[in-house]
Amino acid sequence: MLMYVAKRLLALIPLLFAVSVVIFSILHLTPGDPARAMLGAKASAAQVDALRERLGLNEPLIIQYFQWVADALRGDLGDSIFLRKSVVAAISDNVQPTMQLALLAIIFALVISIPFGTLAARYRGGVLDQTVNGFTLIGLAVPSFVLGLLLILLFGVWLRVLPVSGYTNPFEDFGRGMDSLLLPALALGATISAYITRTTRAAVLDVLNAEYIDAARSRGVGERRLLFSHTLKNAGLPILTVVGLTFGALVTGAAVIETIFNIPGLGSLLIQAIPRRDYAVIQGVVLLVTVVFLLVNLLVDILYGFIDPRVRLAKSGGK
C-alpha cells in the first residue's frame, strides 16, 4: 500500500511541472507589456520601467520561470500591488471561508446523493426513481447562482430564518457561522449532488446486475444487506472518481456563490483580481486551486486502492 501511495505521489511531479508552466504563462500571454497592462494607460514610462524591474520582466524568460518556481517553492508568490500585501497573505486571509464552503457543499451533496442514487437504482423505474431523476435534471439544469438567489429569497427575505448574505467564521461563533454558510453550501452542493446521484444510480445498477450479487443472493443473503454491504463498495469506485472531478466544478462554483452571498473567500479574491489584472493574485489563486484539485484526486486514487484490492495488490500479469 505504501508503495502504491509513493507511486501516485511520484506521478504528481510531471503534472505539477505542466501546471506551473501554464500558470507562469498567464502573465506572459497578455498582449503587450504586462507592466503597462497592470498600471493602465495613464502611468508614466518610468513607472512602467520600475514595475518591469520589480517583476523581473527584463530577465530572459527561462530565468524568470525558474525564479518564479524557486520563489513559489519557498512560499513566495509575489505581491499584490492593489491589495498592498503579499499574495500568500491575501490567500491565507481568504482561504478559510472557501474551504468551509466547499467541504460543507460536498458533505451535503454526498448525504443526499448516495442514499437517493442507491435507492433509485434498487427500485429502478419506480416512483422514487422517477422523482429522483426529475430532481437531478433540475439540479443539472438550474445554475447554482439562480438557486442561490431563490434560496436567499425564500429563507432570507420571506421566511427570515437565515441571513441573506455575509460571513461569520463558524470557529468563532458556530451557530451564526453555520447560518451564514448553510444557504451558499446548499446552492453549491445541489448541482454536484445531481451529478453524484446520477453516477451512484448508474454504478449501483451496474453492480446489482453482476453475477456475484446473484451468487450472494443464491446463498440466502437478504436484499437490504446485498444493497448496502455487498453493492456499495463496488459502486464506490465510479462514485469516488466523480467526487474527485466535481471538486473542480466546486471551486469555480464557489467563485460565483461567494459573490452572491458576499463571502470573503478565494472566489471573491479572484473575481476582484481579474478586472484589475492583478496577475500575482490570479496566479497564486489558480496555483492553489490546481494543487488542491490534484491532491484531492490523489486522495481519490489512494482510496481506490483501499476499495479495490486489484489496484492495491496489482502484480504483473492479468490480461
Next chain:
Amino acid sequence: MTSSPLNIENLAITIAEGDDAVEAVKSMSLDLAAGEVLALVGESGSGKTITARAVLGLLPARASTKGVILINGISVLEATPEQGRKVRGEHAAMIFQEPSTALNPVFTIGWQMSEGLRAHGISDVRERRRRSIELLTAVGIPSPETRIDDYPHQFSGGQKQRIVIAMALALRPAVIIADEPTTALDVTVQAEILDLLRRCRDELGASILLITHNMGVVADLADRVAVMYQGELVEVAPVEELFASPREQYTQDLLAAVPRLGAEPREARDEGIGDVVYEAENLDIVYSGGFRQKPFHAVHGVSFTVRRGEVFGLVGESGSGKSTIGRSIVGLAPVSGGSAKLLGSDLRHARGAELRELRRRVGFVFQDPASSFNSLMTVGECIEEPMRIHRAGSRQVRERRVNELLDAVQLPRSMAFRHPYELSGGQRQRVGLARALVLDPEFLVADEPTSALDVSVQARVLEIFNELQRDLGFGCLFISHDLAVVEMLSDRIGVLQSGRLVEAGTASEVLQYPKEAYTRRLIAAVPVPDPKVQRARRPPTTPGKQPLVQGRLFQ
C-alpha cells in the same frame, strides 16, 4: 409431500419482452432423487438455465411462473421473500459457470463465505471463520488459515471454482444446482472439479442438478439425463441408456454432433500441400507490460511451419500462449525474438506497405462472433470491409464477392442486409469466416472459432470450414482448446504448455501416440462422451485426499 429433495411439476415460465411474452419453459415435470446427479442438457436457449434459476427463486421480475417447485417439500414459487431467502443456501445452493464473476472482487473470500453463514443465523464471527476455514480445507484449498483473507483475484480459476463450491456446501443443502460448472475451466482443472462434485454426492449425499452442454461431462458425472429442447423436456433416461440408445430424434442428433477424440481424424494426405506459408523459428513474444510493470513473457522459443493447403492445429490450456501466437501473425502481438516468416516476409521487420500487403493476404477468424462485428454495420458491409480497406474492387465487384461468400458459407444472400445482432451465433460465426476469406487469403488464422457455439451448431460450422479449406487450399493455423475439434480438422498438431511447444507432429502421432507426459495428461483429462468408457478410464479418487466430512463441520 414427496421424499425427493427437488420436485418440479408442470413448471411453465414466461418472460415478458416489451409487449411480447416468450415461453421459456413449457410445462415441465422433473424429480431429483436423493444422492442423484441429474444432468439437464440442451442447446443455449433451450430453457435449462432459467429452470435452474426458478428453482432458487432467482428469476428476473419480468418472468412469471406456473406450476410447482418443491424443495424439501417447501413450495419455492409460493414462498414469501423471507422464506425464499431461507431456502437459498440452507436447502438449495448454486454453483456458477464463471467463478471469476461469481465472486465479488472487492471483498475477501472469507468475508463472502461468512456472509452466507450470517444470513442463516450464525451470528458468532469466530464460529463463521472457523467453519469457513473447514470448508476451504474440505474443497482442497491449501493453507486455508491464511488464504481465507485473500481476494478472489489471488486464486486460480480452478481454486475459485472450489471456493464457490465451498460456499454452496456451507450449510449442506440437499440440492446443489451446478450451472455449467466446468465450462470456463481448462480440461485438466475440469477433471478435478468433476471429481470434487462427485465427492459432494458420494460423501455428503447431495443431489446435484447439473446443467451442461458438454456430453463428456454428462457421461462422467450424471446418473440420469434430462434433455431439453425449446423449453420442453424431450427425453429423460438413465445415463447409460441415453447414450446407448437415445429414443428421440433430437437426442440422437445432439449426440451425433458431439466431437469425439479418435472418432473421425482427418485422413493424412500429401496432395495439395504446397510451400511454407508461415514459419516460426525460436519465436519469442513478450508483452511489454506498461509503465513500470514487469514485462510478460508469453511465448518462449516456439518453432513450427504451416504449408499451403495444410491445417496446423495449435492446442493448449488457457494462458499457454496459443492465442498470442495467432495474434502475432496479424500484428496484434509483438514478435520480440527469434523469427516469424509470413509468406516470405519477416514479421519482425515488415513495415508500412509491406505489412499492409501481408495483412491483405492473411485472414483472421475471431473467437466470439458476438463481439467481433460492429453492430452498426450490415452483414454485407462487415464481409466487404477488408476489400474496402485494401481498396480491392469496385462496388459491383465487392457486392458480387459478398454474394459468393454468403453462398460459400451457406447463408442466404438476403442476409447481407441484416445486422449481426439479428443472426444466431452459428450464423454470425459463418459471417466471420466469410469476412476472413473475402480477400482470398493464402493463410488463415482461426482463434477458437467454435468455442462459443453449441455442439450442433459447431458441427455445422466445422463442416463448412473443412469444405472451404479443401476447396480453396489456404494454409491455416487452427487454435483451440478442444482436442476433438482439432483432431477433426488438423493435418498436424502442436501442443503448447506455458508458452513452449512441447510436442508437434501429425494429428495421429500426437493424439494417438503422444510422446510427452503433458500431452498424455491433456488427453486423459478429456471426458469421453460415453458413460461406460468414461467410468473405466476415470482415475480412482486419489488416496490420502481430505474427506469432505470432517471435524465438527456439517454436524
